[in-house]
Amino acid sequence: MDEGFAVKSLGRALKVLECFSIEQPELGVSEIAKMLGMQKSTVFNILATYQKAGYIVQNPKTTKYYLGLKALHLSYIINNHLGLRDTFLPYLSRIAEQANEVCYFGIPDTPEVLYLEAVYPVTQIQTRNILGERAPMYCTGLGKAMLAFMPEAQLEQVLAKEMRSFTNFTLCDPKVLRANLEEIRLNGYAIDNMEHEYGVRCVAVPVFGADGSVAAAVSVSGPSLRFDSETISRDAQMIQEVLRPLQRCL
Amino acid sequence: MDEGFAVKSLGRALKVLECFSIEQPELGVSEIAKMLGMQKSTVFNILATYQKAGYIVQNPKTTKYYLGLKALHLSYIINNHLGLRDTFLPYLSRIAEQANEVCYFGIPDTPEVLYLEAVYPVTQIQTRNILGERAPMYCTGLGKAMLAFMPEAQLEQVLAKEMRSFTNFTLCDPKVLRANLEEIRLNGYAIDNMEHEYGVRCVAVPVFGADGSVAAAVSVSGPSLRFDSETISRDAQMIQEVLRPLQRCL
């Protein structure tokens, strides 16, 4: 259970934090204790400390605990230090408008894609808070656009991990995926053909840093019926064109 | 130095986290130790633990440490659980377009305003990452719109704290501020006349929850020259109109 943390009690405390999720944003003491195989009173003390510091709040109705607003300040600092979001946003809007589809923006956090922004075209009144969401690289447009241009060593690490089949279209076989990545290198863009979500297609283009490594990727995504091969290649070119001023500048 | 945390080592670890800021996003071991009056090796062990868990990363060039991307996942969960941002965003866009000025959206985290979103009109190609930023209530449009409709007990707590003068226009005197809040209650909207930033005016409207308490506030803001009294009252009415469907529904 404990894994070589220098400060074990902090390690435990962080595991408590990580119990909270989108599916279960509110948790009770016993619940957490059961999840982690820890003592109730231990969890209670950890939660009490987080609470005193503002990172966790107790819902007086349910007596359950949830993540407090304090932690948002961390994301503010991280995002500012990262700096990418603000640079990209105007370009993402332009791409969303021109394709008239949702435009996603993410960075590699191997073996996952970390989403930083989703921009909807003005015609769709919808929005989505996506900052901080993650998805596997091997079955998303953004992820494959990144994988295709990564050093072989890193790629192997990703392929070594088990690849879950999200839909019938998911490319789980390393050989098949490798062939697809080769194709992506030739085209300069990646296609996600319902590999992550059934009925959703996606075109993604990588963004390179000044050192030539993959710094980020941008995609447009929508119902498969709206993404025939013609639309895909046109969107791909459009994205590449819009992002040109950002290439090799980061 | 230590303040009644149930788990003291966690309390210390959280203080280490809080050393990182917008101004100083990268910090060294000794630097942090000095800031907190702690032992170098203690800080080192704490950082090593955070690092192992992914919350802190060491910059190999400078050997300094900075906040890692893992913490963004927390903000994702918090934001989702909160739910407000996604509900408001379409309304914020409409307000930004109609006023042709930046539209801010925040919630009360007394005595501060917690900003959740800033939406620019399409004519301004600018954007700004604001999620997690904070500002005092007493000198911002959003904050005053909230203060004006808060229970007296909470208001007193805020007024009791020292009020710093950001500009010559900042209302630091509790009596003057109280008079201004009375005016806001009558009008139904708040005006920030360069009280936080010189040259910037702002009109803000509170949003009430189902229980009648202030749940959030929305403002438009820009150079003072563009905000004459006529524009202000027109914008105020417009914001109120757009937000009407959200009032007392949260």
Next chain:
DNA sequence: CATTTTCGTTCAGTATTGCCGAACATAGTT
């Protein structure tokens, strides 16, 4: 170019302190 200072890092010893486990209070269920 030698010297000094400062940095991050390591380690062993000790006293702090964090965890265990049982008991308690409360609320909801049977």
Next chain:
DNA sequence: AACTATGTTCGGCAATACTGAACGAAAATG
């Protein structure tokens, strides 16, 4: 009313987090 959940409290002991000094490396100094 008995039962089973829950969150919470508390004493005691063993784990462990911190101290403080020493290390090597890298800047900054002379």
